[in-house]
Amino acid sequence: MNINIEQQSNGIELIKIENRESKIVFMNYGARIVSWRIGDNNIVLGNEVEADEFYPHNPFYFGATVGRFGGRIARGQFELNGQSYQLVQNDGDHHLHGGLQGLSDRLFDYEVIENEAEDNVQVHFSTIVKQDEDHYPGNIKVKVVFTYDASKTWTVEYFAESDADTLFNPMNHVYFNLNRDNKVVDNHVIASEKLQMFPLDASGMPVLEPIDLAATMGRHDIDLATLFKTEDARIHQQVTMRGGLDHPFEVKDGEMTISNRDLILHVKTDAPQIVMYTLNDSEAWKSRMNIFKPHSGITVETQSMPNDINLFGASAHSVLKADTPFYSKTSYQVELKSKDV
Ligand code: G6D
Numbered sequence: 070m071n072i073n074i075e076q077q078s079n080g081i082e083l084i085k086i087e088n089r090e091s092k093i094v095f096m097n098y099g100a101r102i103v104s105w106r107i108g109d110n111n112i113v114l115g116n117e118v119e120a121d122e123f124y125p126h127n128p129f130y131f132g133a134t135v136g137r138f139g140g141r142i143a144r145g146q147f148e149l150n151g152q153s154y155q156l157v158q159n160d161g162d163h164h165l166h167g168g169l170q171g172l173s174d175r176l177f178d179y180e181v182i183e184n185e186a187e188d189n190v191q192v193h194f195s196t197i198v199k200q201d202e203d204h205y206p207g208n209i210k211v212k213v214v215f216t217y218d219a220s221k222t223w224t225v226e227y228f229a230e231s232d233a234d235t236l237f238n239p240m241n242h243v244y245f246n247l248n249r250d251n252k253v254v255d256n257h258v259i260a261s262e263k264l265q266m267f268p269l270d271a272s273g274m275p276v277l278e279p280i281d282l283a284a285t286m287g288r289h290d291i292d293l294a295t296l297f298k299t300e301d302a303r304i305h306q307q308v309t310m311r312g313g314l315d316h317p318f319e320v321k322d323g324e325m326t327i328s329n330r331d332l333i334l335h336v337k338t339d340a341p342q343i344v345m346y347t348l349n350d351s352e353a354w355k356s357r358m359n360i361f362k363p364h365s366g367i368t369v370e371t372q373s374m375p376n377d378i379n380l381f382g383a384s385a386h387s388v389l390k391a392d393t394p395f396y397s398k399t400s401y402q403v404e405l406k407s408k409d410v
Contacts, residue, residue: 070190070217072181077121080176086190086217091403093217098124099133099173100194100213102243107221107332107403114244114348114366116358123358125174129244129348133173134213135166136239137198137205138387140317140344140375143274147378149206149388150234156204163273170202172211172239189218200233207235207391222402229395237395238373238387240340244348244366247329253364254347255297258328260290261320267342267374268307268316274376275317280304293347293367312349313364317342317374327367331406338371338399341386345369371399 073085083103084095094103094117101124103115115131116123124131145156145164157168166173177194184191194213200206212228227239246254265279283289285301297308307316318325323338336343346368351361373386389395 070183070188070219072183072190074181079121079125081121081124082179083117083120084179084181084192088219091221093223095192095215096120096124096132097177097179097194099130099175100177100179100196100215101132101134101173102215102223102241103132105223105403107405110247110249110331112245112247112332112334112403114246114361119358126356126358128354129351129361130166130173130242131244133242134177134194134239135242135370136172136211136237137167137203137209138164138236138238139166139240139242139370139372140238141165141273143272143376143379147236149236149378149383152206154205161272166242168203172196172198173242177213187218189216191216200235205235207231207233207389209235209237209389211239213239220402221404222400224398224400227395227397229389230393231389231391231395233391235389235391236378236385236387237389238377239397240344240370240372241399242368242370243401244368245327245334246366247327247332247334249331251365253362254367255294255364256292256329257367258290258292259296259325259345260328261325262289263319263321264289264291264325265319266304266307266316267318268303269311271310273315275374275380277380279319280307293364313347314367315344315346315349317344319343323371325369327369328406333404333406334369335402335404336369336371336399337402339397340371340373340399342374343369343371344375369401371397 071087142164156164216224264282377385
């Protein structure tokens with residue numbers, strides 16, 4: 070594979086990895102994916118040309134590593150080991166995506182490693198999140214490893230260790246759009262043998278009474294347009310309230326696909342939930358750089374249940390004990406439905 074580093078302003082560097090049929094671009098700012106071209110089709114939302122201008126102001130976390138806690142924490146409050154914590158409220162009353170000093174808004178150190186024998190390239194991103202910065206307990210050493218291999222698979226692995234009990238629930242906020250012409254993703258089909266959607270309450274917090282989408286819609290593969298138009302009252306209320314998807318899902322064994330006419334994206338994760346968000350409020354970013362319409366992309370945010378610490382207490386999946394290694398892995402693989410794509 071071919072590797073190229075491009076330096077832009079303010080320390081922002083793009084890591085471009087290319088083989089015969091695809092090209093993927095990562096970035097040190099927020100340990101991000103910036104673009105992923107299969108032939109001439111860029112299947113993720115981003116801006117490679119003006120990355121240094123686009124990303125520091127982009128409020129939609131395009132392609133970023135998000136944490137230390139992906140998702141929301143109600144009113145930015147939680148208790149751990151009998152102590153109360155107040156985090157920054159950067160989403161109305163709530164805390165979102167680790168706050169203003171999260172993983173998405175920092176320059177990571179990185180190292181590129183090419184494994185010729187395995188025909189893959191790895192980028193090892195590392196940083197330290199300090200409790201003085203984001204007001205969670207514990208300083209965490211974080212390593213995020215992206216691997217890109219010849220089977221058009223992008224794998225994301227998280228390694229971390231904290232010096233005190235804390236919350237850790239990282240994810241990547243990549244938006245996919247498999248359409249060649251980039252028209253909205255409503256033609257995309259989401260599929261898994263289990264498709265449970267968790268509704269949100271009026272304040273945006275998940276309610277632990279999932280809707281069994283497969284049973285309700287009568288199938289395991291559901292195109293978004295049909296989902297958005299369904300007459301089922303609960304689903305209708307949810308997608309209307311959020312303007313599309315912004316919901317946690319549980320899928321069979323952490324495996325699902327998203328597809329359109331040409332491509333199938335296979336997602337596999339060891340995270341317990343997946344939040345899918347269809348960029349519903351794209352117009353909230355008033356910027357000349359914003360060319361995105363609602364439903365321009367769909368995220369596949371592999372993480373634990375938003376607000377899990379307040380829903381499950383000490384047994385929440387996001388609780389990370391002091392001096393205990395954290396590991397999690399998600400992979401995204403692209404399959405071409407036919408060869409002439
Ligand atoms: C996440 O669930 C949230 C959305 O509500 C938010 O707007 C987006 O990140 C930026 O997916």
